[in-house]
Amino acid sequence: MINKLVNRIKETNAPVVVGLDPTMVMIPECVQKKAFEQYGETLEGAAEAIWQFNKSIVDTTYDLIPAVKPQVAMYEQFGIPGMVAFKKTVDYCREKGLVVIGDVKRGDIGSTSAAYATAHLGRVKVGNNSFYGFNEDFATVNPYLGSDGINPFLDVCKEEKKGIFVLVKTSNPSSGEFQDRIADGRPLYEYVGEQVDRWGSELMGNSYSYVGAVVGATYPEMGKVLRKVMPKAYILVPGYGAQGGTAEGLKPYFNEDGLGAVVNSSRGIIAAYKSEKYRERFAPENFADASRQAVIDMIEDINSIF
């Protein structure tokens, strides 16, 4: 799957991921109204609105981008109907040929981590049959529990030829509270980066590993160090745009061939029609066209650094 991701990035010339993290506030009145007419102001109604919103954005942007990253929390909060909308979104994006990165930030130990890996990347056995649970292509994983938490993911990745992105240095202001603690002269995130390199060394695609890393756009100096610590890891970069990361700051995350990193934008794309930049050009009912324009502009912005 890492090969597919790299190939799609080359084809589209777009090292970007669209984060499908809808909230009700982002979804235009007209989409909400239609869903509520059908299902009422219920969890099912909200889930339908989310799904229709996602579908429009995917239909309007899929030819431009290599991958999407649905954030499962945004669906999980709507209970079972929300998880149904998550699954529909994952399935639909895969049908459209997109690489799907499940932003699930799961992590536990042993058989529990194996169950998470199965849920999001693998197949579960039931009697003589086996089934995919949610079937993303990649999942984000939290490393706090150490190798016991990661190894079960590696097993499933090997079997399914899928991948993970391990949280190394997150984009948020307080990420330093624990991640930046200096141990033996080096910050914790470097140790995590080293482990990512080690975990990934046996799971190599053509030029990059199945094991990638999450490094926030808001910390370019750390990105520079981590790029060297994990030469074979694709870096998934959140925090561009809304969180303050700039295109210029993204340079250290990439290798000289323009590969090695893929930059996420969520709100900046899916809620583009509400932003100062686009709201005069695009009415709420044309939200998906605004998203397409925002994708085009983002690709141009990021490619300007090469």
Add this chain to the structure above:
Amino acid sequence: MINKLVNRIKETNAPVVVGLDPTMVMIPECVQKKAFEQYGETLEGAAEAIWQFNKSIVDTTYDLIPAVKPQVAMYEQFGIPGMVAFKKTVDYCREKGLVVIGDVKRGDIGSTSAAYATAHLGRVKVGNNSFYGFNEDFATVNPYLGSDGINPFLDVCKEEKKGIFVLVKTSNPSSGEFQDRIADGRPLYEYVGEQVDRWGSELMGNSYSYVGAVVGATYPEMGKVLRKVMPKAYILVPGYGAQGGTAEGLKPYFNEDGLGAVVNSSRGIIAAYKSEKYRERFAPENFADASRQAVIDMIEDINSIF
């Protein structure tokens, strides 16, 4: 909810939690067969088997115990039907008066953490209505992303009078990889413990905080230190039994009043009928009776240390 947990522990005289982490291997043939007859060897069939298995164990043990801890990964791997079984289990346990600790180990930042908190502890707004997603009483939370990840949980806990258990020192062998890194002469888990104390200081129940901590039974020396670092935090202790933690080793996790900690056992209870200790006394179809006996024995074992 921390008050309810403490009161129920006093009433039952049982500082124990039953981990509802079923796998298909644990579920007796007879339960599986019945479910498969109804739904086939499908995800729905597996989910039905899990739900019936849980229900029998809850029906047979709920009068002895204060709380249960369903591990969501075990349900999530069965996709949507699995999540339906998770929700049915949570709802049923709450109906039975049990405190439900959702072992979800979620953690993200800002609005995403808020969505996870809403999913598992709070209510989501849809138009003029609001709904609970999964509605556990407590959730376990991963601290790797720092305060930005925890604060949204605290907001929901305050509003709903619910609680969280923050992963501080996990029970697995490789937990030390990152958690034990020494920074300024002290291990990372101590810093996390200090933050747990700080996060919890404004969310106090009668004698303990809404913000508890997870500290594995397999590291009693660290438990001793952490008990002092977080005097107001209830400690949820995994790793007893199957993972090698002993009753004697649990002493440091408790305060002198016999409160302050609650010990989880999953496999040791729910798969008791398969264990060497119980399998001669209990046939597979009497698995729930074996679980009851295992609960009684566990309570006696743990109370022997006071």
